[in-house]
Amino acid sequence: MTDPTTYLSHLELGQPDKTFLDSNELIINMGPQHPATHGVLRVILKLDGEKVLGTECVIGYLHRGVEKIAEHRTYTMFNPYVDRMDYVAAVSNGLGYCEAVEKILNVQAPPRANYIRVILAELNRLASHMLWLGTHALDIGAMTPLFYTFRDREEILKIFEKYCGARLTTHAFRIGGCQYETYEGFEDDVKKFLDFVPPKIDEYEELLTTNRIWVERTKGVGYISGDDCIALGVTGPVLRASGVKWDIRKAQPYAAYSDFDFEIPIGQNGDTYDRYIVRMEEMRQSLRIIRQAIERIPEGPIMAKIPKVIKPPVGEIYHSIEAPKGELGYFIVSDGSTQPYRVRVRPPSFVNLQALDLMVRGQLVADVIAVIGTLDIVLGEVDR
Amino acid sequence: MLDYIKSYLDMNATPGQAGNFFWATVYIFVVFGGVSVAVMAMNWLERKALAHFQIRLGPMRVGPHGLLQPIADALKLLTKEDIIPAQADKFVFWIAPLIILCASFTVYIVIPFGPTHAITDLNIGILFMLGVSSLSVLGVVMAGWASNSHYPLIGALRSSAQMVSYEVAMGLAVVSAVLMTSLNKTGTGTLSMIGIVQAQQAQQTWFLFKFFPLGFIAFVVFAIAMVAETNRAPFDLPEAESELTAGFHTEYSGLRWSLFMLGEYAAMIAVSSIAVTLWLGGWMRPFPHLLAGETWDLVFSLFPGFTFLALAVFCFIGVARMPKHPYFRVQTIGLAGFGIVLGLIGLTLFAPPVRDRVFDIYWFCIKVAGFMYLYIWYRATFPRYRFDQLMKVGWKVLLPIAVGVLILTAIMGVIW
Numbered sequence: 001m002t003d004p005t006t007y008l009s010h011l012e013l014g015q016p017d018k019t020f021l022d023s024n025e026l027i028i029n030m031g032p033q034h035p036a037t038h039g040v041l042r043v044i045l046k047l048d049g050e051k052v053l054g055t056e057c058v059i060g061y062l063h064r065g066v067e068k069i070a071e072h073r074t075y076t077m078f079n080p081y082v083d084r085m086d087y088v089a090a091v092s093n094g095l096g097y098c099e100a101v102e103k104i105l106n107v108q109a110p111p112r113a114n115y116i117r118v119i120l121a122e123l124n125r126l127a128s129h130m131l132w133l134g135t136h137a138l139d140i141g142a143m144t145p146l147f148y149t150f151r152d153r154e155e156i157l158k159i160f161e162k163y164c165g166a167r168l169t170t171h172a173f174r175i176g177g178c179q180y181e182t183y184e185g186f187e188d189d190v191k192k193f194l195d196f197v198p199p200k201i202d203e204y205e206e207l208l209t210t211n212r213i214w215v216e217r218t219k220g221v222g223y224i225s226g227d228d229c230i231a232l233g234v235t236g237p238v239l240r241a242s243g244v245k246w247d248i249r250k251a252q253p254y255a256a257y258s259d260f261d262f263e264i265p266i267g268q269n270g271d272t273y274d275r276y277i278v279r280m281e282e283m284r285q286s287l288r289i290i291r292q293a294i295e296r297i298p299e300g301p302i303m304a305k306i307p308k309v310i311k312p313p314v315g316e317i318y319h320s321i322e323a324p325k326g327e328l329g330y331f332i333v334s335d336g337s338t339q340p341y342r343v344r345v346r347p348p349s350f351v352n353l354q355a356l357d358l359m360v361r362g363q364l365v366a367d368v369i370a371v372i373g374t375l376d377i378v379l380g381e382v383d384r
Numbered sequence: 385m386l387d388y389i390k391s392y393l394d395m396n397a398t399p400g401q402a403g404n405f406f407w408a409t410v411y412i413f414v415v416f417g418g419v420s421v422a423v424m425a426m427n428w429l430e431r432k433a434l435a436h437f438q439i440r441l442g443p444m445r446v447g448p449h450g451l452l453q454p455i456a457d458a459l460k461l462l463t464k465e466d467i468i469p470a471q472a473d474k475f476v477f478w479i480a481p482l483i484i485l486c487a488s489f490t491v492y493i494v495i496p497f498g499p500t501h502a503i504t505d506l507n508i509g510i511l512f513m514l515g516v517s518s519l520s521v522l523g524v525v526m527a528g529w530a531s532n533s534h535y536p537l538i539g540a541l542r543s544s545a546q547m548v549s550y551e552v553a554m555g556l557a558v559v560s561a562v563l564m565t566s567l568n569k570t571g572t573g574t575l576s577m578i579g580i581v582q583a584q585q586a587q588q589t590w591f592l593f594k595f596f597p598l599g600f601i602a603f604v605v606f607a608i609a610m611v612a613e614t615n616r617a618p619f620d621l622p623e624a625e626s627e628l629t630a631g632f633h634t635e636y637s638g639l640r641w642s643l644f645m646l647g648e649y650a651a652m653i654a655v656s657s658i659a660v661t662l663w664l665g666g667w668m669r670p671f672p673h674l675l676a677g678e679t680w681d682l683v684f685s686l687f688p689g690f691t692f693l694a695l696a697v698f699c700f701i702g703v704a705r706m707p708k709h710p711y712f713r714v715q716t717i718g719l720a721g722f723g724i725v726l727g728l729i730g731l732t733l734f735a736p737p738v739r740d741r742v743f744d745i746y747w748f749c750i751k752v753a754g755f756m757y758l759y760i761w762y763r764a765t766f767p768r769y770r771f772d773q774l775m776k777v778g779w780k781v782l783l784p785i786a787v788g789v790l791i792l793t794a795i796m797g798v799i800w
Contacts, residue, residue: 028534050538050771141618141768147438213618213767365538366621366770 025053032061036139036369039379043356043368050364055357059350062383070343075101075175075310078343083169085347086381088131090169091124091160092323098173099254100319100330102304104312105175113177113302114256119190119293120163120172121255121321122286126197127156128324128376129283133204136276136373140217145204152200159189176306190294194287201283208276218273222359222371225270232358233351236326238375241278242270248322255321260292272374279376311338325349325376345384349377398578400493400504411503415492423649424454430760437764448719449702464638469531472635476530481636481643484523488651490516495657496578498667498744509577510558513658514551517613517651521547524632527644531635539631542621542771547613549778554609556786557602560793561662564591564599567797581666588673590665595796602789603663605782607758610655612778614648616759618766619774656755657748664751667744685739688746692730699723 026049031042040061046053066085070078082097083090095117102109109117130153134146157167162183164172172178208214224234226242239246247264249257265281267274312334320329326348335341352375359371389406399407428443428451435442443450468477494509496502506512521544528540565583566573574580584590591599612619621631633644660666669684700723706716732738769777 026534026538028538050542137767141620142766143434144438144764147440151439207765208767211767213769213773216773217767217770364770364772366768 030368032058037372038135038377041353041372041377041379041382043372045365045368047365050366052360052363052365052368055360055368057353057356059353059379059382062379064384066384067343067345070340072339074338075312075340078340079173079175080169080171082345083171084380085345085384086128086323086325086328086349086378087168088378089124089128089324091120091172092128092321092328094171094173095121095255096319096321096323096328096330098175099321100317100332101175101310101312103319104315104317104332104334105306105310107176107304107306109177109255109304110301111256111298112300113173113304115293115297116178116182116302117173117255118257118260119290119297120160120170122290122293123156123159123190123193125286125324126283127153129279129286130156132279132324132373132376133276136370136376137208137214139369139373140214142208142211142214145207148200148204148207152197155193155196159186159193162186162189174303175310177301177303179303181302187294187297190290194291194294197287198284201280205280209280215273217366217370218276218374219271220269221272221363221367222374223269223271224355224359228358229270229355232354234326234355236323236348236352236376237275237278237282238326238352238355240264241267241275243268248320248327252320254319256293257289259296260289262289272370275374309338311336320346323348325378325381326352347381347384349375349379349381350384353377353382396500398500398502398505400502408503411501412493415495415497415503416489419489419492419650419653420646422653423646424458426649426653426756427454427457427645429756430763433757433760434764437761448706448715448722451719451722458642461638461642466638466640467635469533469635471532473530473532476526477635478640480523480527480530481640481647482523483526484520484647485643485650487516487518487520487523488647488654491654492650494577495654496581496661496666497748499578499582501667501745502578505576505578507579508575510562510575510580510658510662513577513654514555514558517654518547518551520647520651523647527636528632531632533635536632536634539634543615543632546615546619546621546774546778549775550609550612550619550782553605553778553782553786554613556783556790557606557609558658558662560598560602560786560790561591561606563790563793563797564594567800577661577666580661581668584665585668585672590663590668592663592665595793598789598793598796599663601785602793603659605786605789606659606662607755609778609782610659611759611762612774614652614655616648616652617763618768620763620768621771621774652756652759653752656752659755660748660751667748669743669747685743686734688739688742689730689733691746691750692726692733696723696727696730699726 026047028045028047029042030045031037032040037043042058042061044056044058046055064084066081069081073081079094079097082093086093098109130149134149137143137145160170160172161167163186164170164180172180224238224242226239226244228234229239229242229244235246243266245264245266248254249262250264262285263281265278265285267278312332314334314336316331316333318329318331320327322328327346328348329346331342331344331346332340333342356368356371356375359375360368363371388404391404395402395404399405399411431453432442432450443453446452446456468474491513493503494506494512496505524543524547525540528536528538528543531537561580562573562575564573564587565580568583568586574583587594592603593599611617615621633641636644665672669687671680675684699719703716703720703723706712706719733742
């Protein structure tokens with residue numbers, strides 16, 4: 001095994017101890033096989049008793065070279081690969097990529113396609129937040145919400161499955177619109193879901209929001225200020241919980257988001273509890289968006305006119321969307337051929353993970369778990 | 385020889401007091417066997433009840449409704465490779481689970497399942513129980529140390545700190561209950577487990593309701609402390625799965641690991657028994673004075689039989705609901721057989737000689753089972769405390785309350 005001190009040089013560790021028992025400081029290796037690191041994240045912790053003196057994240061255990069693969073695939077062929085990055089929010093990944101390519105091609109998806117995109121992306125946001133809530137609560141020790149959220153997430157996955165045949169890595173959208181028209185009964189299914197879910201969200205809140213242990217475990221834990229968030233590039237619910245009202249759906253509306261009326265929930269304290277409240281409220285706002293979209297969904301084509309062989313003009317483009325975890329950006333450089341010269345993904349999880357050390361330094365081991373949970377990282381996206 | 389064996393049956397004392405080694409041995413085997421079976425039943429019940437809290441089915445494959453799952457698990461654990469890490473201190477590693485097991489099983493010597501149904505009755509019974517059960521901290525520390533690994537070490541330190549600090553509040557709550565036993569004409573209390581229940585009998589109330597709400601508060605303090613003492617949710621930090629993988633027994637596997645589990649569950653039953661003895665009237669049936677008299681005695685003595693019959697009926701309902709498919713035939717027959725066995729036990733319990741002997745055991749076990757269900761309920765509901773918060777609850781909340789209750793109880797005792 002590699003000597004952990006090489007990773008921890010900036011922590012001024014000094015000489016390694018003869019045995020770990022001689023020292024007041026303890027270096028433990030959390031992960032990559034650990035129940036609470038949400039996959040294969042490895043965190044090296046420097047501890048004084050239970051207190052965290054510093055952390056070092058070691059990532060890359062799930063690196064598949066997604067960005068490099070893009071350089072050897074056509075624009076269309078690369079589309080399914082993006083689903084494998086943030087696999088719990090595959091629809092948002094696909095949406096971001098398709099919109100980025102549309103932007104460089106300078107085509108517009110038809111309105112109906114945009115509405116379908118919004119509905120599916122918001123459903124996916126709900127699914128992602130449900131999975132986050134279940135695992136976050138499980139990390140803090142509440143087992144039961146996990147099963148409740150998975151039960152309800154199942155309904156979303158069923159809609160995805162009926163729409164495009166896949167549940168997780170959906171590949172729901174195509175460059176220029178959607179490949180599939182909505183299936184018979186899609187609107188009824190979504191409406192039924194909209195009536196089904198609000199009481200369930202209340203149920204989760206009932207278990208946690210006012211639970212004394214939950215509040216004690218999350219209030220004041222993993223504090224990060226709005227300025228620090230901006231300095232580190234942290235986005236999404238983490239940023240909003242620190243009081244910064246920044247949501248790309250409002251700030252730079254894409255798809256059909258400018259048509260809908262919804263709020264951006266923000267918190268004040270920037271702690272784990274606020275992030276929890278913000279995400280719970282975001283779930284309700286997503287329901288609001290879906291309800292408006294399903295009522296106003298226009299008729300019409302679902303595919304824009306795009307050439308059979310996609311050959312964007314020479315140039316580069318950056319397009320970002322609000323994925324469930326934060327700003328998901330695609331930077332595409334085109335050399336005019338059928339394959340992108342370079343695709344760079346700005347994954348929210350990867351950038352948000354940088355804040356971990358700042359958030360847990362000086363707190364306790366148990367808080368590291370809570371903070372990893374509250375950052376809502378997906379290692380597939382961190383490592384790509 | 386036969387006379388020796390028979391002579392005890394006429395005595396009105398525990399075998400330990402009567403000095404009857406034969407029956408003492410029989411009692412030891414019955415109690416330890418019973419506890420082991422109870423641990424297995426608890427294992428099944430916990431997985432099943434927890435599953436139903438969490439909209440799952442729980443074990444369903446091994447035997448009807450997973451009834452044989454604990455046996456399958458035990459067999460699996462027995463046949464697993466026994467791993468001792470190369471860097472571990474082998475002797476300490478080997479002996480740690482045994483200490484925990486012994487500590488949690490030894491306390492059953494004084495648990496009174498009935499006025500005569502205990503292995504023996506020590507005059508320092510409750511002290512003995514608290515003392516021996518706290519020895520399991522030693523096993524935890526040894527296990528954490530001997531593993532020579534970071535996670536077990538942190539888990540063991542957490543565990544020992546937690547167990548030691550909650551014992552203080554627990555002990556003070558116990559003392560206030562012991563004080564209540566001295567509220568009689570002679571003014572002398574007792575530490576004997578049987579004596580404590582008899583004191584409740586004499587004072588015609590459970591100590592839970594004594595000096596209301598003092599007894600109740602002491603009981604609640606004890607009920608919280610005992611969850612922490614046994615390292616169960618929401619105080620299960622030593623084995624916090626999401627933080628320390630498995631705490632002090634991370635490096636253990638197979639049989640040794642199962643000894644830890646056996647010890648943990650046995651300790652849960654043991655502390656629940658203390659709570660039942662001290663505050664819930666031990667083996668006494670509900671309302672022994674309010675609903676006194678021959679008729680009520682008869683009615684309450686039919687409860688054990690009816691309970692088993694009800695369980696049998698559940699089994700038969702299960703049989704009726706089983707899918708009619710050849711794959712389930714063996715399970716259906718098994719479940720029906722289990723129902724018949726339960727029904728026969730239920731019928732036996734109606735017979736007067738049996739009825740009179742198991743009556744008190746039944747009520748004791750029912751009360752303990754209630755606590756066991758609470759354990760599962762906590763686990764399904766609560767998140768986990770953080771270590772500093774746990775210490776805060778122990779020292780800054782429970783301890784002052786326990787001291788206050790103790791002082792008030794003493795004052796009330798003097799006034800009374």
